Amino acid sequence: MPRLLHMADVHLGARHHDLGAAAAQQRERQFGAFSRAVDLALAERVELVLIAGDLFDSNAQPRRSVERAAGELRRLAESGVHCVVIPGTHDCYDVGSIYRVFDLPALADQESGGDRLRVLTPGNEIAVYPALDLAVGGRVFETKRAPESPFASLPLTGAAEVRWRIGLLHGSLRVEGKVERDDVLFTEAEIGASGLDYLALGHWHSFRQGSANGTVWAYAGAPEPVAVDQDGAGQVLLVDLEVVDGRKRVTVQPQTVGRTRFRKLELDAGQVGSQDELVRRLRDLADPDLVLDVRLVGLAAPELELHDDEIERQLEPAFLKVRFRDVATRTDPDGPMPPPDTIAGAFIRDLEARIHAAEAAGRADVALEARESLRLGRLLLDDPQRVTLA
Numbered sequence: 001m002p003r004l005l006h007m008a009d010v011h012l013g014a015r016h017h018d019l020g021a022a023a024a025q026q027r028e029r030q031f032g033a034f035s036r037a038v039d040l041a042l043a044e045r046v047e048l049v050l051i052a053g054d055l056f057d058s059n060a061q062p063r064r065s066v067e068r069a070a071g072e073l074r075r076l077a078e079s080g081v082h083c084v085v086i087p088g089t090h091d092c093y094d095v096g097s098i099y100r101v102f103d104l105p106a107l108a109d110q111e112s113g114g115d116r117l118r119v120l121t122p123g124n125e126i127a128v129y130p131a132l133d134l135a136v137g138g139r140v141f142e143t144k145r146a147p148e149s150p151f152a153s154l155p156l157t158g159a160a161e162v163r164w165r166i167g168l169l170h171g172s173l174r175v176e177g178k179v180e181r182d183d184v185l186f187t188e189a190e191i192g193a194s195g196l197d198y199l200a201l202g203h204w205h206s207f208r209q210g211s212a213n214g215t216v217w218a219y220a221g222a223p224e225p226v227a228v229d230q231d232g233a234g235q236v237l238l239v240d241l242e243v244v245d246g247r248k249r250v251t252v253q254p255q256t257v258g259r260t261r262f263r264k265l266e267l268d269a270g271q272v273g274s275q276d277e278l279v280r281r282l283r284d285l286a287d288p289d290l291v292l293d294v295r296l297v298g299l300a301a302p303e304l305e306l307h308d309d310e311i312e313r314q315l316e317p318a319f320l321k322v323r324f325r326d327v328a329t330r331t332d333p334d335g336p337m338p339p340p341d342t343i344a345g346a347f348i349r350d351l352e353a354r355i356h357a358a359e360a361a362g363r364a365d366v367a368l369e370a371r372e373s374l375r376l377g378r379l380l381l382d383d384p385q386r387v388t389l390a
């Protein structure tokens with residue numbers, strides 16, 4: 001019974017403008033996950049690999065990058081593993097498509113004459129594998145934005161006399177109230193009416209699985225997060241097609257190939273004495289694959305002075321990414337509340353009103369800033385020597 005490996009959204013060659021010097025490193029991490037996905041396909045002896053769009057982050061990639069990706073795909077071809085690639089939205093099949101500029105099957109599969117690697121293109125949207133009793137069908141548009149649902153004329157629905165019918169698409173499943181518009185959009189009802197055994201999807205970067213009227217569908221998600229907030233990424237899928245007691249059964253097993261890990265940490269501000277001490281404690285968790293998200297909560301001593309940006313900069317070399325947010329409440333400075341007709345009293349009332357208004361309006365960022373202003377202002381008014389506004 002056929003075993004498939006389904007991956008999507010590898011986004012090779014992503015620019016990562018936001019990562020600065022770490023951009024090249026993140027591109028290597030993505031390539032590494034792609035390479036481990038190929039390792040997994042070989043180790044698990046899959047018959048067919050499906051790449052459901054956005055293998056490349058854009059259609060403009062240097063030749064050496066395309067050749068390097070083809071080198072990984074060649075490892076599959078040389079081991080007799082078939083592979084079907086469908087263009088996505090980032091690497092869409094427009095006039096300048098990477099799949100028009102480069103002959104990926106020729107680059108990856110010279111030995112067997114380009115037969116083991118197939119790239120679906122308009123009018124060439126079916127790959128049939130008689131030995132596996134299986135066919136793969138997709139829908140490829142010549143524009144990033146599709147003029148219609150891919151199911152409007154998806155091949156395979158009724159075609160090809162094979163046991164296993166597999167769909168391969170890049171686009172969004174419509175979800176009421178959540179996903180109602182996108183470049184390529186289809187509905188669960190369309191999946192349910194397709195008659196497919198399995199629908200391999202790409203576009204969403206987190207793993208997600210479901211079924212509709214007997215068709216099992218899944219988004220593999222990105223093998224390595226493309227951005228450091230994609231904590232549902234990091235996997236590829238092993239898909240087993242079996243017949244058990246005369247009935248078809250499709251089993252999807254997510255397998256981790258990504259290295260990026262995510263950890264959310266809440267620290268009690270009451271346990272933190274100083275910024276230096278805090279940075280030392282967090283440095284103990286040093287891990288170059290970890291995206292660490294720290295929130296300081298609870299009640300902090302009024303004199304605890306923390307600079308979020310500086311803390312992030314100090315910890316940066318020890319982690320893949322660090323986010324630090326101080327949302328702790330400061331205890332009031334000692335002493336009685338100043339009367340309302342003093343500058344301190346008027347200041348406090350004004351800031352407290354702003355905090356309440358911001359919270360009522362759901363503006364957590366504004367409320368946080370006002371709370372910090374209140375804290376610093378109270379310290380300044382209480383003892384100007386304790387705060388330096390450098």
Ligand SMILES: [Mn+2]
Nearest residue numbers: 009054203204
């Ligand atoms: Mn994508």
